[in-house]
Amino acid sequence: MNVRVKRHIKAPPLKIQGIKTKLVPFIMKNINWDGNGRWLEPFLGSGVVLFNVAPQQALVADTNEHIITFYQAVQNQTITPFNLRAFLEQEGEYLKKQGESYYYSVRERFNATHNPFDFLFLNRSCFNGMMRFNSKGEFNVPFCRKPERFRPAYITKICNQVAWITRQMAGKDWQFMVQDWRETLALAEVDDFVYLDPPYNDRHADYYNRWQEGEADELAEAIKQLQCGFAYSTWKENKYRVNEHLLAHFADYPIVTRNHFYHVGPTESLRNAMEEALVIAPGYTAESYADSLEKQTAQQLTLAL
Ligand SMILES: C[S@@+](CC[C@H](N)C(=O)[O-])C[C@H]1O[C@@H](n2cnc3c(N)ncnc32)[C@H](O)[C@@H]1O
Known part of the structure; x- marks a missing residue:
């Protein structure tokens, strides 16, 4: 197999500064x-x-164990496009109603539990799609200030990205390690x-x-x-x-x-x-x-x- 240029380069669900x-x-x-x-x-x-x-x-x-945990969760189907949609619809609704304070409560929850669903939520609603952690290893990026962030089209886009990486992993021998x-x-x-x-x-x-x-x-x-x-x-x-x-x-x-x-x-x-x-x-x-x-x-x- 040669590494060939594919016509359609796709983006994964997680964003990081310096993404290629x-x-x-x-x-x-x-x-x-x-x-x-x-x-x-x-x-x-x-x-x-x-x-x-x-x-x-x-x-x-x-x-960064949060990145690896997230992709392992997709690989072992703890995270699927379907349960992620349900999660983002519910959390997006809370964000819309409660605004900024809800973002910060999810950030606190994530820093206590390291839940990969919360990690995705924060990564896709924080300021500028940043991934940054303080000296104690806590996620510390502020809110993007858009309470209506998780509109239906945005949720669909993220779930399609998860569906795409699920297909890319299917039948392959991939190991994700911290x-x-x-x-x-x-x-x-x-x-x-x-x-x-x-x-x-x-x-x-x-x-x-x-x-x-x-x-x-x-x-x-x-x-x-x-x-x-x-x-x-x-x-x-x-x-x-x-x-x-x-x-x-x-x-x-x-x-x-x-x-x-x-x-x-x-x-x-x-x-x-x-x-x-x-x-x-x-x-x-x-x-x-x-x-x-x-x-x-x-x-x-x-x-x-
Ligand atoms: C420039 S980013 C990689 C970007 C990636 N190619 C992309 O397009 O998304 C560098 C990554 O290296 C990781 N990293 C930093 N120090 C590391 C180390 N000592 N060993 C392994 N990974 C490290 C960071 O957590 C970060 O995810």
């Missing part, structure tokens, strides 16, 4: 993997890349393919995203030791600076780049332009790589830096 939905075609079209082993994703986040690639076998992980990236990489075998999308250097630091000084360097060294294929998402440059880590570690590797806007707030002025980079293991670039306009040679990168 718009970059999935760019990632998929540049990777060439035979699909014989497992798809490993040590920094799963929303899971948008996994769900669109839809490999037969996968081992995916994140240190663990640090080091543990996931230690499980990699020669036929596997690893896709890595770590936090970008403290950009969204919170309880689950403490990207310590030196951690990107440690990760880069570990990636280079892998005996299997990999693709590593990172950034090349933004308006203010260039990512020196990229050239320091990966000057001899195939790298493709692409401009992307990250939305960090509701207004245009808060959009951050970023040049994204995908480092690919030699031998795992797509056939089109040789002619690709997105390709950067190490020399071009050096000039840019």
Whole structure:
């Protein structure tokens, strides 16, 4: 199986800052993997890349147990599009009647019980679809201030997203695990393919995203030791600076780049332009790589830096 570009990229039910939905075609079209082993994703986040690639076998992980618990609940059918609809209709009605205070009571309930239904409710009604936790590990994003958030069309959209990921998982051998990236990489075998999308250097630091000084360097060294294929998402440059880590570690590797806007707030002025980079293991670039306009040679990168 080659990882082919699918025509319709779909979004998963959970949202997270830095979500790669718009970059999935760019990632998929540049990777060439035979699909014989497992798809490993040590920094799963929303899971948008996994769900669109839809490999037969996968081992995916994140240190954020709420994300993993949610997807395990969909996998073992504790959460279905049907019971989720009933839940969102009821909770949405309470939110409409009681407003903001109801959002905060669900947030308190979630922080006490860690219920995955509540997690989805908060993720889809909090400010700007953020996922952020305080130093005690409590979800702390404020309300989006729209008491009528869960209108019928919005509930249908979310339930369709759950139905879609349920179909993507059906008949597949996928393992969702709560663990640090080091543990996931230690499980990699020669036929596997690893896709890595770590936090970008403290950009969204919170309880689950403490990207310590030196951690990107440690990760880069570990990636280079892998005996299997990999693709590593990172950034090349933004308006203010260039990512020196990229050239320091990966000057001899195939790298493709692409401009992307990250939305960090509701207004245009808060959009951050970023040049994204995908480092690919030699031998795992797509056939089109040789002619690709997105390709950067190490020399071009050096000039840019
Ligand atoms: C940039 S996000 C991944 C986004 C994902 N590719 C997507 O499109 O939704 C990084 C993820 O890494 C997780 N994470 C942070 N530190 C980690 C660590 N030490 N080990 C494993 N996962 C970690 C965070 O919880 C977060 O979900």
